[in-house]
Amino acid sequence: MSEPVLSIRSLTVQAQLDGETRTLIDAVSFDLGKGEILGLVGESGSGKSMICRALVKLLPSKTIAITGGSMLLSGRDLVQLNEAAMRSVRGADIGMVFQNPTSHLDPVMRIGDQIAEGIRYHQGKSRSEAKAAAIDILGQVGFPDPARQYDNYPHELSGGMRQRAMIAVALSCNPEILIADEPTTALDVTIQAQILKLLMDLRDSRGLSIILITHDLGIVAQTCDRIAVLRHGQLLELGDKRRVLSAPQHAYTISLLDSHPSMPEEGGPITAEAVIDAPPVRPLLEIDDLVVRFPTPGLGLFKGGRKHIAAVNGVSLRVMPGETVGIVGESGSGKSTLARAILGLTPLSSGHISFDGLDLAQQRKQTLAQIRTQAAMVFQDPYNALNPRLTIGETLAEVLQVQNKVPTSRIPERINELLDLVGLEREFATRRPRAMSGGQCQRAGIARALAVDPKMIIADECVAALDVTIQAQIIDLFRELKSIMNLTLLFIAHDLAIVRDLCERVVVMYRGEIVEEGLCADVFARPQHPYTAALIAAIPDIDPDKPLLRRLPGQAVPHLLTA
Amino acid sequence: MHRYRFVLFRPLQFLPVLFGISVITFILVRLIPGDPARVLLGARSTPTAIARIHAQYGLDEPIWLQYFYFLQNLGKGEMGKSILFKIDVLKLILTRIEPTLVLVLTSVILSILIAVPMAALAARNNGRLADHAVRIVSTLGIGFPPFWLALMLIILFSVKLGIFPVSGYGDTLLDKAAHLILPSLTIALSLSAVLTRSLRAAMIVELQSDLATAARARGMPESIVFWRHVLPNSLVPTINLLAVNIGWLIGGTVVVETVFAIPGMGQLLVRAIFSRDYMVVQGVAMVFACATVLVNFLADIVTVTVDPRVRL
Numbered sequence: 001m002s003e004p005v006l007s008i009r010s011l012t013v014q015a016q017l018d019g020e021t022r023t024l025i026d027a028v029s030f031d032l033g034k035g036e037i038l039g040l041v042g043e044s045g046s047g048k049s050m051i052c053r054a055l056v057k058l059l060p061s062k063t064i065a066i067t068g069g070s071m072l073l074s075g076r077d078l079v080q081l082n083e084a085a086m087r088s089v090r091g092a093d094i095g096m097v098f099q100n101p102t103s104h105l106d107p108v109m110r111i112g113d114q115i116a117e118g119i120r121y122h123q124g125k126s127r128s129e130a131k132a133a134a135i136d137i138l139g140q141v142g143f144p145d146p147a148r149q150y151d152n153y154p155h156e157l158s159g160g161m162r163q164r165a166m167i168a169v170a171l172s173c174n175p176e177i178l179i180a181d182e183p184t185t186a187l188d189v190t191i192q193a194q195i196l197k198l199l200m201d202l203r204d205s206r207g208l209s210i211i212l213i214t215h216d217l218g219i220v221a222q223t224c225d226r227i228a229v230l231r232h233g234q235l236l237e238l239g240d241k242r243r244v245l246s247a248p249q250h251a252y253t254i255s256l257l258d259s260h261p262s263m264p265e266e267g268g269p270i271t272a273e274a275v276i277d278a279p280p281v282r283p284l285l286e287i288d289d290l291v292v293r294f295p296t297p298g299l300g301l302f303k304g305g306r307k308h309i310a311a312v313n314g315v316s317l318r319v320m321p322g323e324t325v326g327i328v329g330e331s332g333s334g335k336s337t338l339a340r341a342i343l344g345l346t347p348l349s350s351g352h353i354s355f356d357g358l359d360l361a362q363q364r365k366q367t368l369a370q371i372r373t374q375a376a377m378v379f380q381d382p383y384n385a386l387n388p389r390l391t392i393g394e395t396l397a398e399v400l401q402v403q404n405k406v407p408t409s410r411i412p413e414r415i416n417e418l419l420d421l422v423g424l425e426r427e428f429a430t431r432r433p434r435a436m437s438g439g440q441c442q443r444a445g446i447a448r449a450l451a452v453d454p455k456m457i458i459a460d461e462c463v464a465a466l467d468v469t470i471q472a473q474i475i476d477l478f479r480e481l482k483s484i485m486n487l488t489l490l491f492i493a494h495d496l497a498i499v500r501d502l503c504e505r506v507v508v509m510y511r512g513e514i515v516e517e518g519l520c521a522d523v524f525a526r527p528q529h530p531y532t533a534a535l536i537a538a539i540p541d542i543d544p545d546k547p548l549l550r551r552l553p554g555q556a557v558p559h560l561l562t563a
Numbered sequence: 564m565h566r567y568r569f570v571l572f573r574p575l576q577f578l579p580v581l582f583g584i585s586v587i588t589f590i591l592v593r594l595i596p597g598d599p600a601r602v603l604l605g606a607r608s609t610p611t612a613i614a615r616i617h618a619q620y621g622l623d624e625p626i627w628l629q630y631f632y633f634l635q636n637l638g639k640g641e642m643g644k645s646i647l648f649k650i651d652v653l654k655l656i657l658t659r660i661e662p663t664l665v666l667v668l669t670s671v672i673l674s675i676l677i678a679v680p681m682a683a684l685a686a687r688n689n690g691r692l693a694d695h696a697v698r699i700v701s702t703l704g705i706g707f708p709p710f711w712l713a714l715m716l717i718i719l720f721s722v723k724l725g726i727f728p729v730s731g732y733g734d735t736l737l738d739k740a741a742h743l744i745l746p747s748l749t750i751a752l753s754l755s756a757v758l759t760r761s762l763r764a765a766m767i768v769e770l771q772s773d774l775a776t777a778a779r780a781r782g783m784p785e786s787i788v789f790w791r792h793v794l795p796n797s798l799v800p801t802i803n804l805l806a807v808n809i810g811w812l813i814g815g816t817v818v819v820e821t822v823f824a825i826p827g828m829g830q831l832l833v834r835a836i837f838s839r840d841y842m843v844v845q846g847v848a849m850v851f852a853c854a855t856v857l858v859n860f861l862a863d864i865v866t867v868t869v870d871p872r873v874r875l
Contacts, residue, residue, distance in 0.1 A: 058779055091782030098780075103773035108795045108870050117791075118781040153871040169781060 004031035005176055005209050006055075011069035011079075013047075013054050013233075015061070024050050024064065026233045032177065037203060037210045039224035039241070041217060041256070043467035044438070047233035048213045052179045055211075056090050057081075073177075092122045095170030099182035101162035105154040111165045112138065112150030118172040134172065140205075141168045142198060159331070160191035167198065171206075178202075181213045188330035188494060193538040196223050215468055217260045218540030221245055222547065229253050241544055259472035260542050282357065284456060284488050285319040285342065290351035292334075292341050311337040313512035314351070321455065324482060324489040326499030326520065328535070329509035335492045338509070339458050342490070343377060344368045356455070373403060376449035380461040382441035386433040392419075392444045393429030399451040418447040421484075423477060439470035446477065456488040463498060475502050496539055500524050508532045566867055569875040573863070577856055581849075585637075588848040589630050592841050599646045599839035620646060620842075633845070642849070643842035647835065652846035656828060660850075662732050663827035665739070666746055666816055671805070673751035678758035678801075679794075685759070686766035687789065697759065704756025709815050713749040713822040720745060730824040746823045750815050754808060761804045765797035772796070799870050806862030813851050 013025035025047050032038050040048040053059050054066055057078065071078040073093060081089065090096075098104040106114055115137055116130035125133065131150065138146035141164045154162055163183060170178055180199065184192035200223055202208055212224060220227055220241065227244045229237040229252065236250045248254045293308040312334045319325050327335045340346040342353055344360060344367070353360040356374065358367040379385035386395060396415045400406050406414045416426050422443040433441050442462060449457050459478070463471040475498060481487055493499050499506055499520070506523050508516040508531065516529040527533040600616035601608050617623040620643075621632055636643050642652035685697035721729040733739040769775060770793055778788045817829035824830070828847055835843035867873050 056780055058776060087782045087784055089782070090780055096777070096780040098773065098777060100773065104777040106774045106778070106792050106796065107872055109792070117778075117783065117787075121784075121787070122782060155872045166777075169777070172781065 003034055005034050005074065006032040007070075007072040008032075008051075008055075009070045009072075011051065011054060011071060012067050013050055013059070013064060014067045015064045017063060024233050025054065027069065028230075028233075028235045029069075030228055030235065030238055032209050032211060033225075034176075034209055035203060035207045036226065037200070037212055037224045039220035039227045040211060040213045040230060041215065041220055041227060042230035043215060043469055045232075046230040048230050049181055050233070051230075052096070052181055052211060052213060055179065056094055056096065057083075057086050058090070088122065091118045091170075091175065092173040093175055094177045094179060095173070095175035097163070097167050097170045097178065097180040097183045099185050101159070101166040101186070102154065105162060105166060105169075107154055109153075110151050111154060111157070111168075112152075114165075115168050115172045118169065122173045134168075137168045137171055138165075140202075141165075141171070142194075143168075158191075159187055160194060163187060163191075163195050164198065167195075167202070171202070174206075176209060178208050178210045179213070180210060182215070183212070184219065185214070185216075189496070190330065190534060190538040192219075193540070196540070199223065216540065217245075217257065217468070218542050221542045221544045222540040229256065245542065245544065256469065257542070259469045281320060283318040284321045284323075284356055285317070285490075286352070286354045287315055287317040287338075287342070288352040288354075290315045290338070290341060290353060291349045292337050292346055293349040308349075310349075310512050312341060315509075315512075315514055317507060317514070317517075319456075319488060319490065321488055322482075322486045323505065324491060324503045326503035326506040327490065327492045327509060328494065328496055328499050328506060330494060330535075332511075333509040334512040335509050336460055337512075339377070339460050339490065339492055342371075342458065343375060344371055373405075373452065374454055375456040375458065376452040376454040378442070378445050378449050378457060378459040378462040380464055382438060382445045382462075382465070383433055385445055386441060386448070388433050391430050391432050392424075392436075392447070395444070395448055396429070396451050399448055403452055405453050414451075418450055421450060421481065422447040423473075437470075438466050439473060442466060442470075442474055443477065446474075446481075450481070450485075454487070456490065458490045458492070460492045461494065462491075464493070464495065471498065478502060496524070496535060508535070566871065566874065567864070569867075570864060573860060573875070577860075580856060581853065584852040585634070585845075585849060586630070588845045588852070589633060590626075592844045592848070593626065595836070595839060595844075597839045599841060602838050603646055616646075620644065622841075642846040645835075645840055645843045647838045647840045647843065652842045655831070655843065656846055656850055659826060659828045659831045661827075662739075662743075662825050663816055663820070663829060666743060666750070666820070666825065666827060667812060669743055669747040670750035670754060670812065670816075673747050674755035674758055675805075677751060677755035678762055681755070681759045682762035682766055682797075683789065683794070685763045686770060686793075687785075689767050689770075694763075697763065701756040701759045701763075704752050705760075707753070709749050709753050710818050710822055712752055713746070713819055716745045716749055717823075730822075732825045732827075742823075742825070746819045746825060749819050749822075750812060753815065754805075754812060757808060758801055758805060762797055762801045765800055766793055769793040769796045795869060799866055799873075802862050802866050802869065806859045809858040810855050813854065 008031070009029045010027040011025055011029070012023065012027050015022045015024055028051060030038070040051065042048045050059075055071060055078065057066070059065065066079055069079065073089065078086070078089060105111065112131065112134045115134035116127075119125055119130040119133050120127065135146045135150055138149060143149045143161070143164065154165065157165060167183075178199075183199070184195050187195060196219065199210060199212070203210055212219070214220060224241050226239060227237075227241050228235055229244070229250065231252050237244060237248065237253050244253065245257065248257055290312055291310055291314060292312040293310045295308055315334075315338060327338065329335045337346060341348055342355075344364070348361055355367055355371050358370050360367045360371070390398070393415050396418055397411050400411050400414055401408070415429055419426050419428055424440060424443050424447065428436070428440065428444065433444070436444065445462070463474050466474060478489065478491075479502060482489060489503075491499060491503055503520050506518065506520045507514055508523070508529065510531045516523060516527065516532045523532065524536060527536055598613070599620075600613040600622070603616060604612050614623070621629055624632070633643060640653065642656075644650065645652050645655055648655055681697050681701070685694040688694045717729055720727050727745050728742050731742060733742045770789070774796070775788050775793055778792050779785075816827065817832055819825075820827045820829035821833055828850065831843065832847045834840075835847065863875055867875060
């Protein structure tokens with residue numbers, strides 16, 4: 001490693017809570033070399049974000065403080081600096097890129113002004129000089145028309161462009177070090193690949209040192225030089241990327257690597273299609289040429305009425321009882337709208353959905369009654385999808401009472417059965433969502449879906465908000481439930497590796513249409529549609545020798561890939 | 564300027580609103596017990612005299628025909644003749660509109676000038692002494708009725724200290740300003756209390772928001788973080804609260820004008836109600852209603868200007 005630009009020694013961060021001292025960062029030491037990308041991995045609560053907050057001394061609460069250690073940046077110990085001196089470090093020496101560009105950019109300020117703001121403050125440039133510098137930076141981070149886009153507000157940009165804008169803000173004062181905290185977690189996989197490529201290009205062109213925080217080992221494998229593994233505020237393992245990935249020393253690193261849903265190279269024989277055709281059973285769910293249109297916002301008074309956008313455009317799909325079907329696609333591809341339409345939560349514009357032989361368009365009331373007693377949904381954000389005022393037991397009891405499939409006297413017993421089924425202790429019946437972790441909440445959400453005693457479960461991005469190790473546990477739970485209960489599962493996800501892991505069949509959606517459909521093994525091994533191929537190529541592989549960026553195709557598929 | 568296209572179309576929606584307002588005020592006024600002719604004649608009221616006045620002002624016609632005449636007059640830019648003042652109601656209102664308009668405007672400006680620094684002080688010292696002090700003051704401001712506040716201000720500043728005149732409205736600009744300070748302050752103290760609470764709550768949320776963190780992370784000092792990022796993002800809910808409170812504010816001017824004897828529309832309205840001067844009451848009510856609609860429209864324009872995400 002070259003000369004370190006940043007050297008952290010026994011950094012300790014502690015929180016004072018009700019007279020009790022909790023150690024959040026426990027004597028962590030590492031160096032960051034010039035031009036190096038260091039990956040910080042670990043699950044939520046491991047302290048990886050806290051370290052970066054500590055580096056710029058912007059700790060999230062007044063009760064949390066740095067209590068020991070040193071952080072040497074070009075000869076200065078940041079721990080000893082006062083607030084005024086730290087202000088000149090922030091932005092000018094260390095730039096930060098956050099996970100969610102939507103909430104971290106000021107919505108009421110033009111993006112160019114947000115970039116120029118730092119330049120004017122730190123470098124004392126005039127308004128016009130700062131604007132010229134900001135336009136230059138916008139061009140460097142990939143804005144095609146920087147002079148015009150200087151005047152855009154954040155909400156006028158796509159998610160990928162917003163993240164580019166935030167990188168531009170972080171780079172505005174020429175920092176030596178860039179801290180990127182989960183910079184691509186909120187983005188689609190193809191956009192993620194572009195942002196990662198941008199970060200690596202910037203490292204090369206500016207000699208930037210980057211600390212990349214992520215929970216995705218694939219990203220680390222593709223972009224970083226060294227990896228630091230954290231858990232419970234302790235640095236468990238630190239070393240060269242290849243060494244850590246191929247010969248992990250610590251047991252936790254090994255389990256982390258095992259739970260990564262990697263995409264093995266597939267080249268086997270084509271699986272016999274006959275498996276699907278063989279059983280002469282009626283499909284549980286039949287979707288025929290479904291179209292769901294939404295009116296565009298705003299009045300089209302003098303433009304011949306409102307315009308409509310087809311979120312789902314001519315989708316046909318059959319799902320057999322007991323089948324597990326994955327629906328993949330980027331945000332805006334219509335996969336969630338499809339799920340909502342199936343459950344009758346969004347009006348259909350044309351086409352048919354029939355569930356167990358009943359047609360939703362023709363016999364709406366009957367079919368809805370049928371669907372609501374035989375299908376259930378698991379949502380993306382378990383905290384928001386559970387009523388915070390009800391205990392898990394009350395939530396489950398409510399469903400059981402409404403469904404009326406279990407006699408009232410047997411409800412407490414059934415609640416215990418459901419908790420057993422999803423692998424939660426029985427005492428969780430008395431807990432409220434706030435007192436549970438994300439994974440436990442999602443298990444409760446699944447228990448609530450199971451309380452319906454459904455034939456079909458629709459899971460909409462139900463693991464997207466969870467840590468990798470928890471993700472793997474939830475996927476295992478689904479697999480187990482499927483085998484015990486002969487569940488039909490419609491699994492919506494943007495993470496292809498997970499779908500490949502869990503589902504038998506996969507449906508790829510792109511701009512409201514199904515572009516490819518088939519057995520998982522076939523689709524992932526030999527994608528027919530260029531969009532599917534691009535999606536698969538954009539997944540960061542855990543093997544550093546299969547570089548992401550070389551496999552990234554040019555502009556094979558328009559629009560979504562160029563966001 | 565696609566964002567501002569609603570400015571062209573929104574006024575079309577006002578027409579049915581104003582029609583509804585005219586019907587309601589017309590009927591409500593006639594539900595007030597009493598008879599304008601009886602009030603006007605006082606002790607001289609005989610059945611024939613009352614009938615003569617009814618015929619003179621069209622009050623003997625069926626109510627729907629009276630409403631038709633009212634609309635017909637509106638079309639000619641008149642609002643009917645005041646029974647009490649014997650001139651057209653619109654002309655009467657125009658002579659009284661200035662003090663009320665100035666009073667409302669100065670009250671709004673004053674309350675913003677009080678609310679923004681108070682809320683900023685409280686939010687930036689959240690949980691500390693200054694915050695508690697602001698919260699106590701704003702709770703008191705909401706609690707004290709304007710007429711009582713007005714009397715206290717008169718006792719303190721006019722009677723004891725003799726700085727400002729007790730009541731009335733001046734002739735010169737300076738004189739008018741001196742007369743309007745206490746009335747505006749009365750309204751502003753109540754209104755700013757409501758605004759301060761809303762603004763303080765929004766600022767506390769925004770101070771801890773991601774965008775504030777991001778601004779600090781690029782080295783912005785706390786003052787820039789606050790005034791350039793936190794304040795604009797906290798304003799939107801408060802602008803709408805202010806617009807909603809305009810109705811209350813106009814109601815407040817009625818009380819305040821009466822207490823300070825300012826010859827404005829509020830005072831006119833009170834006198835008209837006591838004399839059952841139907842034409843004046845419905846005319847003033849119409850003007851107040853139009854003002855409320857207009858202010859909400861202005862608030863929409865300000866909201867769109869402050870927050871580029873809003874589409875109307």
